[in-house]
Amino acid sequence: MSLDVSWVLSPLLALPGVTRGVVLSRDGLILGGSSDVSTETGERAAAMTSSVLAAARALCDGLSDGSEDEVVDIVISAGSGYYYVAPAGDRAAIVVAATGAVNIGSLAYEVQLQVQKLIKALDEASAARVPRT
Template identity: 90%
Template sequence: MSLDVSWVLSPLMALPGVTRGVVLSRDGLILGGSADVTTETGERAAAMTSSVLGAARALCDGLSGGSEGGVVDIVISADSGYYYIAPAGDRAAIVVAATGAVNVGALAYEVQLQVQKLIKALDEASAARVQGVRT
């Protein structure tokens, strides 16, 4: 995908305590990043986040016997703050870094709002690529 969806991060970057964000494809390619994320940092974060999501899906599937739904979000608590990961359907995900001062509940809510917008944008971009479909 060559679609730049960095815009989805703007509302998240406005939250107190959020420092960086990356949007990635399911296979770990960077689709967008916050202004201070270099290409190298974004690519590394995208690849690692894709791996974390894959491991989380496998863990949930393995422990639930395959009866549970998909991963909704992952919150990593670290000495430096929080890392919040949310899949956006089966094609993408958002990951944001935040300080320990962030309101995790507000962050979770806002990320899920942006996930829905990202899913819609990716669906529209896919439909536009299908011959004969106009959006």
Template identity: 90%
Template sequence: MDSHSASGRVQTKGRPLALDVSWVLSPLLALPGVARGVVLSRDGLILGGSADLTVEAGERSAAMTSSVLGAARALCDGLSDGVDGEVVDIVISAGSGYYYIAPAGDRAALVVAATGAVNIGSLAYEVQLQVQKLIKALDEASAARVPGARA
């Protein structure tokens, strides 16, 4: 099974994604030290990924990232007595580098893997810029599917 289309975008089960937002990762992948990334829906479905990512790795990463975000939301909500359940970002430090996770509104998120050489401050800044673009793109796609809705 070919996991990539001619444009280098991730495909699932041999079909292109219904909404492929892989473009949101391009500026992040251009940063020194950033290796790959995945864009996912809140329920853990892959919406996009870096070109070198296999379908299986992308789907696994999306599902696990969704679980991590759910656990982080529950933790924040529980420890703040229900006052602060919002997660802005999660940074996982691992032996090989970092995994940076950022929710994109209430419908999506992205995760990038980076080596220890990455400038984590620059990465955080760039991720938040891309998150805002992703939220806007998802809002526009949603409005386009709703009859009579305007962007």
């Protein structure tokens, strides 16, 4: 049984300019998506976002002179607006698409709030699966 965490996107989708979103596992599997994201689109976005995050981590590792440097977020500016990617710990990430009218500062703040909720939900789900002896 897979965990659907689409609920973390609801506050983000309520922001003016945010059009859709996907929650993914670190290995690129879809954990949830906005209602207008088809399974195929969500899976493709999850796989690509996972690759983008891996590349960003490698870039930070390569340019940080050996110091621990964590990727907090990635903002991609495109002709149609923005794609905002935020890792949620070491197990998941959130990616949202927004028009150019979005307040990117508000989006960044709200995404980080949802990241913390997602981390907590994944921790609780993981703890519930561990058999007690």
